[in-house]
Amino acid sequence: MGKKTDHIAPHIVNFINEQHIFFVGTAAEQGRINVSPKGMDSFRVINENKIIWLNLTGSGNETAAHLLRNNRMTIMFCAFEGKPLILRLYGHAEIFHPRDAEFNTYISHFPKPVGARQIIEMKVDLVQTSCGFGVPFMDYNSERSMLDDWAEQKGPEGIAQYWLDKNSESIDGFETKINIE
Secondary structure, three states: OOEEEOOOOHHHHHHHHHOOOEEEEEEOOOOOEEEEEEOOOOEEEEEOOEEEEEEEOOOOOHHHHHHHHOOEEEEEEEOOOOOOOEEEEEEEEEEEOOOOHHHHHHHHHOOOOOOEEEEEEEEEEEEEEEOOOOOOOOOOOOOOOHHHHHHHHHHHHHHHHHHHHHOOEOOOOOEOOOOOO
16 A cells, blocks of 8 residues: 655656646645646656656746745645556755746756746655555546647736736735746
């Protein structure tokens, strides 16, 4: 059944690479807990204890706000096809914006980063697997193009304004520091 380890083993990397969706969980010391679904070829394993994911522009920016207050993060993958498995990666994360050198180093890991808002780097200190017997089978059809289409239509200036209007603070009023130059 469930197993724990302190690193991302090669068979876990293979499992991650086969998944089309993952979930990110964060929480500040108070306020709401956030769980966000992510996809769109935005996740990379850098080494056995480090991952990065490209955080695209969205309607909220809860993850960034939470990580600035409490840098703990959990990432979960579920097998919706094939052999059942749930994978959780636990660790501590840091946010990099387009203005940061680390962002510009990591961005080359991802295809066409339209609407790229941040890159999150997580140092993984616990990897946990569990059975996933209760997770349903679901068929993957394709990625949605709506987010890329929206970002292309907005353009860089429109996205910057959207960040200012919609992504500057969390639903609990916590700063995200997205617009600090």
